[in-house]
Amino acid sequence: MELLSTTAKRQRTPIGDYVRTRREALQLTQRELSSRAGVGGATVYRLENGVTDRLSAKTVTRLSAALNVDESEIRAVSAGQQLGAVAPKICFPCWEPGSVPDQIWNHPLARNCYRCGSELSPKCKDCGYPILISARFCPNCGKPYRASRN
Numbered sequence: 429m430e431l432l433s434t435t436a437k438r439q440r441t442p443i444g445d446y447v448r449t450r451r452e453a454l455q456l457t458q459r460e461l462s463s464r465a466g467v468g469g470a471t472v473y474r475l476e477n478g479v480t481d482r483l484s485a486k487t488v489t490r491l492s493a494a495l496n497v498d499e500s501e502i503r504a505v506s507a508g509q510q511l512g513a514v515a516p517k518i519c520f521p522c523w524e525p526g527s528v529p530d531q532i533w534n535h536p537l538a539r540n541c542y543r544c545g546s547e548l549s550p551k552c553k554d555c556g557y558p559i560l561i562s563a564r565f566c567p568n569c570g571k572p573y574r575a576s577r578n
């Protein structure tokens with residue numbers, strides 16, 4: 429029987445993926461992020477490796493400042509909002525990332541946007557990871573959800 433090997437395998441959590449992706453987008457090491465945020469290096473490590481997904485209010489404030497994102501975004505991600513088997517379908521051209529998507533897009537029979545006709549999708553265009561509606565970029569590949577406007 430195998431004991432829990434928390435160090436051997438990285439557990440994936442939405443907030444862990446989020447922090448890692450955002451940190452890498454800013455080209456920071458874990459150590460740089462922890463000193464920039466004023467949180468312990470162990471906190472960053474444990475978060476990114478899924479050892480914990482709990483964040484104190486103070487850590488949320490500090491991390492959001494260091495990662496240059498809204499506190500509400502980090503809170504939503506750590507609460508696991510909208511990340512799971514049932515991701516909402518959205519219209520990339522019409523949807524404002526980080527906002528609540530139009531309910532009509534998520535109708536089971538809806539395939540195209542009633543406004544612009546674009547195909548609706550519950551997944552990141554670049555990597556296929558489920559959309560996280562509380563975020564502005566894909567927690568998996570780091571690409572912004574906002575399509576470039578024509």
Ligand SMILES: [Zn+2]
Pocket residue numbers: 519520521522523541542543544545546
């Ligand atoms: Zn549309």
Ligand SMILES: [Zn+2]
Pocket residue numbers: 552553554555556557566567568569570571
């Ligand atoms: Zn992606």
